[in-house]
Amino acid sequence: IGLARLGVALDMIVGRPDHPFLARLDGPIRVLPVVGEREVLLRDYLRDQSPDVLITGKLADDFAALSARRGLAGGTRIIAAVGTVLSARFAAHRFNPFRTYLEVRRIRAEYGRLDGIAAVSDAVSEDLRRVFLVEQVPLRVLPNPVIPEDLADLALGACPHPWLAPGQ
DSSP states (O other), X not given: OXXXXXXXXXXXXXXXXXXXXXXXXXXXXXXXXXXSOHHHHHHHHHHXXXXXXEEEOSHHHHHHHHHXXXXXXXXXXXXXXXXXXXXXXXXGGTTOHHHHHXXXXXXXXXXXXXXXXXXXXXXXXXXXXXXXXXXXXXXXXXXXXXXOTTHHHHHHSOOOOXXXXXXX
């Protein structure tokens, strides 16, 4: 959203075009839903649109974008926006060290093919350097600077999540 406010032409490729967040977008942002296989959609998009930069926001999207770019002419740079400490995800399968080993190895290999990484915090950046050995790829900490104008009002409002409802 911040880039659109600066006049950068943006396309958002989304899995859920009905997500409430998308209703709040302002500026000239084109929303493209993922229909079918993500990697095929990304390959077609990169081939047909030839964007200067593709910014991904989830690990599976990082992998799909890198795979989609393979073999295409053009110079689209792929930047992964990493918003979580990736090594923390291994806690879910801590009893399967072989799976953890394979996942760490895949992230190390794939992230080495990125053109850049934007980490949301120093902790995320340090995790990428220490656990995933990201050394050759430019990595910058870019905390999210976009603050909605109605943040104070939203913070004072009731949270609609059922877990937080009275009597729960």
